[in-house]
Amino acid sequence: MPTDFFSRQALELTFRLLRNNHPLLAHAVKQAIDTIPNVSYEDLHSAYTGEMLLNAQLLDSLKAHNLGKIVSVLTEIGESALRDKNVPPSHMTLLRTLIEDWVQLTEWVLQHTAADQSDRTSYH
Numbered sequence: 481m482p483t484d485f486f487s488r489q490a491l492e493l494t495f496r497l498l499r500n501n502h503p504l505l506a507h508a509v510k511q512a513i514d515t516i517p518n519v520s521y522e523d524l525h526s527a528y529t530g531e532m533l534l535n536a537q538l539l540d541s542l543k544a545h546n547l548g549k550i551v552s553v554l555t556e557i558g559e560s561a562l563r564d565k566n567v568p569p570s571h572m573t574l575l576r577t578l579i580e581d582w583v584q585l586t587e588w589v590l591q592h593t594a595a596d597q598s599d600r601t602s603y604h
Contacts, residue, residue, distance in 0.1 A: 483588065485519055485532035490581045493574075494550060502553055505546065512541040535588050544589055551582045 491513050498506035516538060518531045539547070558575050561567035567575070 484535050485524070486535055486538050486585055487581065488513065488518060488531035488533055490578055491533070491538075493578055494554070494582070497557060497575075497578075498550070498553060505549055505553065508542055508546050509550070512538055516541055535585060536592075538585070539589055544593075547582065547586050547589060551579065551586060554579045554582060 491509055495506050495509045495513060498509060512533075516533045519534055524532060542550075554575065558572070558579060561572060561575070
């Protein structure tokens with residue numbers, strides 16, 4: 481996934497995975513889907529064909545604490561699926577990639593907030 485962008489498709493899949501057991505978190509993801517505009521194709525420099533959102537706008541919408549919750553819940557879903565062996569391998573691969581996308585976004589947040597020394601809420 482590109483460094484400063486997050487896939488709308490990943491957001492939509494996350495929403496579907498969260499909506500039944502984590503409705504408030506799913507609602508926050510749905511708000512982001514509905515309110516954040518796609519990055520224009522020109523701004524992506526033709527490097528990516530999917531619909532992408534700016535990480536900064538996604539962070540503004542979801543807030544850092546929800547990013548951590550999303551990673552945690554998706555990890556729990558994956559652990560449960562591995563334990564129960566009730567998910568096809570192709571779905572497990574998709575879930576793993578989704579978790580990696582969210583972890584990458586979390587790392588982006590850490591890199592970009594740590595640079596602001598005057599922000600006492602940043603992660604140092």
